Amino acid sequence: MPAEITPAVQSGKALGSVMFLDGQGELPMLKVNTAWSTAEIYLHGAHVTHFKKKDEPGLLFMSQCSRFAEGQPIRGGIPVIFPWFGPREGMGQHGFARVTAWELKEFIPAADGSVSVRLQLPDSPEGSAYPPFTAVYTITVKDDLTLRLDVTNNSEIESLTFENCLHSYFEIGDIKEVSLIGLKGAKYLDKVSQFAEKTESADAIRISSEVDRIYLNTTSTVEIQDSRLGRKICIEKHGSTSTVIWNPWIAKAQQMPDFGNDEYLRMVCVESGNVSSNQIILPPGETSKLEVKLSSESL
Numbered sequence: 006m007p008a009e010i011t012p013a014v015q016s017g018k019a020l021g022s023v024m025f026l027d028g029q030g031e032l033p034m035l036k037v038n039t040a041w042s043t044a045e046i047y048l049h050g051a052h053v054t055h056f057k058k059k060d061e062p063g064l065l066f067m068s069q070c071s072r073f074a075e076g077q078p079i080r081g082g083i084p085v086i087f088p089w090f091g092p093r094e095g096m097g098q099h100g101f102a103r104v105t106a107w108e109l110k111e112f113i114p115a116a117d118g119s120v121s122v123r124l125q126l127p128d129s130p131e132g133s134a135y136p137p138f139t140a141v142y143t144i145t146v147k148d149d150l151t152l153r154l155d156v157t158n159n160s161e162i163e164s165l166t167f168e169n170c171l172h173s174y175f176e177i178g179d180i181k182e183v184s185l186i187g188l189k190g191a192k193y194l195d196k197v198s199q200f201a202e203k204t205e206s207a208d209a210i211r212i213s214s215e216v217d218r219i220y221l222n223t224t225s226t227v228e229i230q231d232s233r234l235g236r237k238i239c240i241e242k243h244g245s246t247s248t249v250i251w252n253p254w255i256a257k258a259q260q261m262p263d264f265g266n267d268e269y270l271r272m273v274c275v276e277s278g279n280v281s282s283n284q285i286i287l288p289p290g291e292t293s294k295l296e297v298k299l300s301s302e303s304l
């Protein structure tokens with residue numbers, strides 16, 4: 006039976022509420038309700054799978070074929086990629102954080118009506134290959150969605166070298182009617198051309214084939230302009246110098262067992278982090294702060 010925690014109303018503003026229940030695959034999930042929006046967060050991977058403002062379509066794409074199982078990544082929402090991005094010899098792609106059950110540390114229904122949920126990555130055998138660190142992920146739900154991944158190097162002598170990325174999947178009306186704004190002039194590695202180094206020349210990026218690009222040394226906000234759904238999504242970031250854009254298109258979509266063959270039409274990934282040559286080398290005792298704010302408005 007789900008347990009709902011609904012604090013009393015304070016100062017006339019309805020406070021947000023948090024419900025604990027078994028989600029898909031009977032994985033523990035938090036359902037957050039605020040005056041503006043709803044969100045769903047799985048402890049598995051500290052994975053936000055849903056965020057929807059009351060008067061809009063959901064912001065995040067979730068595959069109908071996603072797995073919800075221990076050791077398996079969830080396909081869609083916002084995978085937390087840490088401590089490496091991409092393939093790693095003999096280990097899972099995109100690090101172990103997204104397939105680990107995070108610990109719920111606290112949730113805070115604030116007086117402004119927002120709800121914050123704080124999760125911590127537990128120690129693990131994979132983590133013990135690194136200098137001692139603490140990874141804390143804070144999700145704040147309001148009329149927008151703010152995500153913050155803080156990684157602290159607890160070593161007194163060693164630097165902590167890692168990549169991080171919030172690998173956000175966005176729900177769109179039709180990939181052929183979407184423009185991505187904000188990356189003109191940025192250099193990128195084109196993964197569909199053997200990581201060739203290129204420079205973005207388009208004011209508005211359009212997608213009509215597989216796109217898999219790592220933009221480097223960019224702190225820009227990216228906008229997704231979706232003419233089919235009549236909305237603009239803003240991906241604002243702090244503490245991030247890399248942005249990844251991905252759409253698998255037809256062939257790759259057919260190769261992914263946890264992704265529907267035609268789902269490429271309704272999603273685009275705009276990912277915010279520090280990857281490749283932008284990896285983080287964190288001195289002893291320091292904390293890296295990656296923050297991403299997702300908001301939307303009518304076009």
Ligand code: TA6
Binds near residue numbers: 091098172249251274
């Ligand atoms: O961020 C883009 C990317 O690195 C693509 O190359 C593709 O592999 C995607 O991530 C999804 O990776 P996953 O391991 O979740 O299937």
